[in-house]
Every structure is written in structure tokens, then in C-alpha cells.
Amino acid sequence: EVQLVQSGAEVKKPGESLKISCKGSGYSFTSYWIGWVRQMPGKGLEWMGIIYPGDSDTRYSPSFQGQVTISADKSISTAYLQWSSLKASDTAMYYCARHTTTIFGGGPPDYWGQGTLVTVSS
């Protein structure tokens, strides 16, 4: 059974750094793209970016390029999303998701983690 288990909720202050995690199991972690999706309070889903753990190829949405860093440690089947300096507008639920495979690389997500709520407030 494919499972993605995310780290717990975080409360941070503006300007602080943060790294959240997503551990995959039940499938070959290095053979599927895995990425992150943001959902701000009361809003829709926004695709942030993906990484292919097999070779660390990483692709970002232009909206999030330079704002976050996506990484993965294939030795422990874990993907990460990190911020160097949080803003109040980063307050949201963040979902990790395994992505389907297309002939072009990653496609839409299939399996989802349970979400990590990040709250940024002074």
C-alpha cells in the first residue's frame, strides 16, 4: 500500500526558517516524481513543484521558484519542502503528493499525504 506520511503541524514567526518532510513507503521511492501542493485557508490547490528522487531533477512552478526549496533523501525515502525566511502569507496546509508518470516526466498527483499545517504569525 502506497503511503505518504508528513511531519506535524508547525507554528513559526516571520523570518524564521522551516523544513517539513514527507516519507514515502509501499512503492519504489526513486521511480516516481514527488512534489508539494499548497492550500491556503479556504482556497484551492496550488502546484508548487516536484522532484525525481532517482536523480534529484527538480522543477518548480514559476509562482514558487526562488520562494521554497524542494529536496529529497532517497536513502530514507523522504522528500522535503523548506523555507529560508517565512512570511505570514506562507500560512497554509501543505500536501506532499506522489505524481503520475508521463512521457514528459511528472504528471498530476495520484497519492497524497495527510497534510502539514504551517502557521506563520508574530
Place this chain on the structure above:
Amino acid sequence: QSALTQPASVSGSPGQSITISCTGTSSDVGGYNYVSWYQQHPGKAPKLMIYDVSNRPSGVSNRFSGSKSGNTASLTISGLQAEDEADYYCSSYTSSSSYVVFGGGTKLTVL
């Protein structure tokens, strides 16, 4: 503004059928058969309902079906049930620099 356009809301009575549309361009929905649909109940993670336009994952009810015509994909739910009340999102591969795009979401109300 989302890259894919969905109606903000749809409604139907138990037992009826409803269809949710998802309109994109030839760079995403119209150009590739990589369209997925998700169901999201309040406070829960999204759940895959349809992938590759019209395929159902194991365990998803056959009341859910997907199709595509030109730049518009559609999700049809037949025999509406109270438990179908949720938000529904479409997603597509895109040849733009984003790789994956979502629709803005549709709130389904079962009357």
C-alpha cells in the same frame, strides 16, 4: 486566477447526475490525456477519483466517470449520494513551465 477553469459550484438531488467541467487550452487539457480529478472533503486530503481522463483507480465507485472533448474535460457523478458532497478539483499536465496545473475547484452540494 487558476490555469484551468471550473464552475464555482454545482448542485443536485440524491439519485440525480451532475457534470463538472474543466476548461483549459491546447497546452494542457486539450493537448494531452493526462487529466485527473480529485475529491476533497472538509479537513481532509484530496483523493484521486479519475486519472488519464477517464480511468478510475481501484476502489473508486463506478458512479464517477471522466471524459474530454477538445480543451474541456468533464467529471460526471451519477446516482448522487449525500457522501458525494465535497470540493472537486481537476488537474492536468501542461507543456508550460508549470508542468502541472489545477482548476480552481467546484463545490458540489447534494440537496
